[in-house]
Amino acid sequence: MNKKLFVLLVALMSLSLIGIIFVQGYWIKSTIDDREEQFSHEARQVLLNVSEEIQNREFERYYFQFKNPDSSNSRLNNRTLTEYFYSHRGPGNETYFNSESILEEDYKVSSGFLQFAEDSIQFTKMINKRVSDIVNKNQVDDRDLSARQRIEHIQRISRMEEVEKDILRSAISELVGKLPIHRRVSEEAISELLAKELKERELKSGFEYAVYNNSIATSLHSENFSLDHPATYAVPLFMDSIGISGYQLLVNFTNKKEAVLSSVVLMASLSIIFTLIIVIAYSSALSQLIRQRQISQIKTDFINNMTHEFKTPIATINLALDAIKNPKVMDDQSKVSRYLQMIKDENRRMHAQVENVLRISKLEKNELDLKKERHQLHDIINDAVGHVELIAEDRGGYIQTHFGALRSSILANLDHFTNVIVNILDNAIKYSEGSPKIDIYTTNVKNFIYCEIRDQGVGMSKVVQKKIFEKFYREHTGDIHNVKGHGLGLAYARQIIEDHHGQISVISEKGKGSTFIIKLPLIS
Structure with missing residues (x-):
């Protein structure tokens, strides 16, 4: 093979192998990045669902307590909100503290509670009035309605109940916003909801959490929560009707790296192993190819040398034979003897060279009996x-x-x-x-x-x-x-x-x- 062609082939194969290794590395990195992005998306969905569930639970708890069970139109009792919050404000002038600071709403509960109670009564009356207007507007005599009109009337009643529910949601959101955070949600509830959502989405990761109020830590947090953790995600908590909230739920996903790598480690390992096999096989093949090329060159030199070595004794033998055939030499016994000895020496010399080659061949085949x-x-x-x-x-x-x-x-x-x-x-x-x-x-x-x-x-x-x-x-x-x-x-x-x-x-x-x-x- 031409030396330049051989070098070109080796260079092309080496570049191809380097390209394969680069592509494999790029694919592994891209897969890990995609898995991290997918994990982040799932983690955000978990937090959004937990935040929504916490808010829904709070609303449902107060909603069923504030509704008057004896009222046919489910109107609010005028005393319900005030009595509920008054009876749950805590003994004496209790003020609620967190681990690092005193929250502003804690003061509202203790020092401004009377004004809060009065506001709640007025707010309740406003809700009842609006609901009454809706009910009165939609009251009709069912006996005068056709079947189709009755269905439309039922639908209007249902919409009325939804409006009542939305109004009540806004009222509850405003009123409970004056309570300290630990009265609105417990650590057990947050842990339970996070664990449930992670299990449903098959995210195998531990977690630590904390609730912050306008970037200030509250008393709600797990034991090992760290604000500097690289896998920390945040979501608003207790948003009002226009989507504004002062609270944030922050969660550390402690096993994010393991969860991401576990999904690609098998394929990445197989890819690396197969790539290493290709590299080793290529290196071995290239080494054998270079060695075979060297052996081929050596054998060519050997044939040239052997031809050169045999050419001289053969020529000498031919010349000696021609000399012996000469009539003048044939009569001179001394010259004939010298030429015959020359032929014998050259023949022995060629025989020795052939023996050397045969010895090596027998040694390689283990046929030489020593x-x-x-x-x-x-x-x-x-x-x-x-x-x-x-x-x-x-x-x-x-x-x-x-x-x-x-x-x-x-x-x-x-x-x-x-x-x-x-x-x-x-x-x-x-x-x-x-x-x-x-x-x-x-x-x-x-x-x-x-x-x-x-x-x-x-x-x-x-x-x-x-x-x-x-x-x-x-x-x-x-x-x-x-x-x-x-x-x-x-x-x-x-x-x-x-x-x-x-x-x-x-x-x-x-x-x-x-x-x-x-x-x-x-x-x-």
């Missing part, structure tokens, strides 16, 4: 040094051993572990620009033996150190192939060492050489 026996690591190292020592000396270098370990018995496969040491030494020789200088150290640490192979070659960067043991990996050098190989030697070495329950690592610095460290368990 029979392990007791061996001395020092003996294996000496054997491996013998395979490459002449190459190092031919380039003017050396390979020296410094065996500091007193114990070197390990359980190992002789052939494969020898190949491991040979591969590491071969790399040390290849990546030395001048004369290869290699030192091998061994030490014992507890029940382990450490083998350090140090060279003074070109070294490697931190990035290369992290990838040096990956299959097919070779440090990128452009089109220059001054060092032969396929990136299989160290990958093979790591596989073998791990199969021997050991570890291999590298310490290196660019231009200052490398040190490969092998850690293996000892056997008694």
